Amino acid sequence: MQGTPFHLEVVTPEGRFFDGEVICVTAPGILGSFGVLANHAPFVSALSLGEMKIHEASGRERDAALFGGFFEVAGNRAVVVADEAEWVETIDLPRAERAYQRAHERVMEMFPGIDRERARRALERARLRMRLAHHASPAASKPGAR
Amino acid sequence: MLTQKAIRRKIKVVRNIQKITRAMKMVATAKLKRAQERVVQSRPYAIRMLELVASLATLVERATHVYLTPRPIKTRGLVVITSEKGLCGGYNGNLIRLAVSTLESWAGTRYELFTLGRKGTDFFRRRDYPVVKALPFPGVNARAAELTGIADAISSWYVSGAVDEVFFVYAVFKNVVAQTPTVVRLLPIDPASLRSQSTSKRAVDHEVEPDAETVLSELLPRYFRYQVHQYLLEAMASENGARTTAMTAATDNADELLESLTLSYNKARQWAITTELLDIVGGAEALKNVH
Numbered sequence A: 001m002q003g004t005p006f007h008l009e010v011v012t013p014e015g016r017f018f019d020g021e022v023i024c025v026t027a028p029g030i031l032g033s034f035g036v037l038a039n040h041a042p043f044v045s046a047l048s049l050g051e052m053k054i055h056e057a058s059g060r061e062r063d064a065a066l067f068g069g070f071f072e073v074a075g076n077r078a079v080v081v082a083d084e085a086e087w088v089e090t091i092d093l094p095r096a097e098r099a100y101q102r103a104h105e106r107v108m109e110m111f112p113g114i115d116r117e118r119a120r121r122a123l124e125r126a127r128l129r130m131r132l133a134h135h136a137s138p139a140a141s142k143p144g145a146r
Numbered sequence B: 001m002l003t004q005k006a007i008r009r010k011i012k013v014v015r016n017i018q019k020i021t022r023a024m025k026m027v028a029t030a031k032l033k034r035a036q037e038r039v040v041q042s043r044p045y046a047i048r049m050l051e052l053v054a055s056l057a058t059l060v061e062r063a064t065h066v067y068l069t070p071r072p073i074k075t076r077g078l079v080v081i082t083s084e085k086g087l088c089g090g091y092n093g094n095l096i097r098l099a100v101s102t103l104e105s106w107a108g109t110r111y112e113l114f115t116l117g118r119k120g121t122d123f124f125r126r127r128d129y130p131v132v133k134a135l136p137f138p139g140v141n142a143r144a145a146e147l148t149g150i151a152d153a154i155s156s157w158y159v160s161g162a163v164d165e166v167f168f169v170y171a172v173f174k175n176v177v178a179q180t181p182t183v184v185r186l187l188p189i190d191p192a193s194l195r196s197q198s199t200s201k202r203a204v205d206h207e208v209e210p211d212a213e214t215v216l217s218e219l220l221p222r223y224f225r226y227q228v229h230q231y232l233l234e235a236m237a238s239e240n241g242a243r244t245t246a247m248t249a250a251t252d253n254a255d256e257l258l259e260s261l262t263l264s265y266n267k268a269r270q271w272a273i274t275t276e277l278l279d280i281v282g283g284a285e286a287l288k289n290v291h
Helices: A093-109 A114-136 B004-041 B043-055 B057-062 B091-105 B118-126 B144-159 B191-197 B212-290
Strands: A006-012 A015-029 A032-036 A043-056 A061-074 A077-082 A085-087 B075-081 B110-116 B131-135 B165-173 B179-187 B207-209
Touching: A006 B043, A015 A061, A015 A077, A015 B043, A032 A043, A043 A077, A043 A114, A043 B212, A061 A114, A061 B043, A061 B212, A077 B043, A093 A114, B004 B043, B004 B212, B043 B057, B043 B191, B043 B212, B057 B191, B057 B212, B075 B091, B075 B118, B075 B144, B075 B212, B091 B118, B091 B165, B091 B179, B091 B212, B110 B118, B110 B144, B118 B131, B131 B144, B144 B165, B144 B179, B144 B212, B165 B212, B179 B212, B207 B212
Parallel strands: A006 A077, A043 B207, B075 B110, B075 B165, B110 B131
Antiparallel strands: A006 A015, A015 A032, A015 A043, A043 A061, A061 A077, A061 A085, B165 B179
16 A cells, blocks of 8 residues: 555553554544545544554554544544554454353343443444454354364 | 560561561562553553543533533532551551541531542441442552443442532652642543643644534543543552551661660670679689588
């Protein structure tokens, strides 16, 4: 991918997740996914759960799961203030599947309320992890396939 | 004067206590380091969060949000942070004193207490203060989700209307020997404070997506959580700083005590030898006279 590079920084409460020059970044906005190139007009967007794609200036493409936060562009610099982020290749699929099972059971048995809301969110997070991990290595999705 | 045996026993006891205080000092130092590491780790997020809030400050100032809009004050809420365990010098005492004097200054208004940490919980429960919520204070390795849980509990206390203002008593970490108990207002958030907190003063007119209302309703709870996180991490550092100092002092005191005990032990020994010698010499003299 060709283009003008710009600076992207992704921070989470756990630390700095990404910091470098990129050509393009795609992020999961609340109204749907959007892409940002260099020299974008200043804007702020709330993010939802979803996939973030980074095209680094070096040519490398990286995917990450993003769990809510904000995207800000100003002065040809983009900053993502994320609640949590995880590179797709580091997702622990069995763990996500277990979390999915657990959350699914909790959502099914509980009455509406705060705890159910929490379980529902856990379910969504697990679902996102599973979807992205499957996508990254399709073989993992089919038991028995080599 | 104590007998040699009694002094020896005392020395042994002091040595054992010193071993414990020295171990506790090392544990507290390690925990302090961990707490400081966490503060450093969260710094990039903190800086960007404050910048983001500051760059949206004009938006915030015009907004109406439950976190921003002051209500007539019928009941005040006070969150008091203390430690789970003692042996940290005046740490808990100073915090409790500040909490009590804050409550005294509120005389005439109803108030409720939310205690974090067993020491404060015990103190206020025993004296029949209205403690409506009490949680243990998280350890230095507590997961982010646990800290967020605390922030959410404070938030729902305020949002439900149980209290109309929330104050926070915690110890600001100056350095290992100095922690200053401080009271700050957490809710409602003062919009003016948002602007002043950021180090860089950027005034960019942002396009906001999807709309100002949604962005604020997403941003303010995160900002609030972030603030509670920072206060909790700071309290962790303060507690372990206080404990390091207290245990260093205890170990040093034990050294002093050992010195003076060793001195009395030597005196007692000398005295015993002298008496014994006198006995022998006296006996020998007596025998000489017989011949």
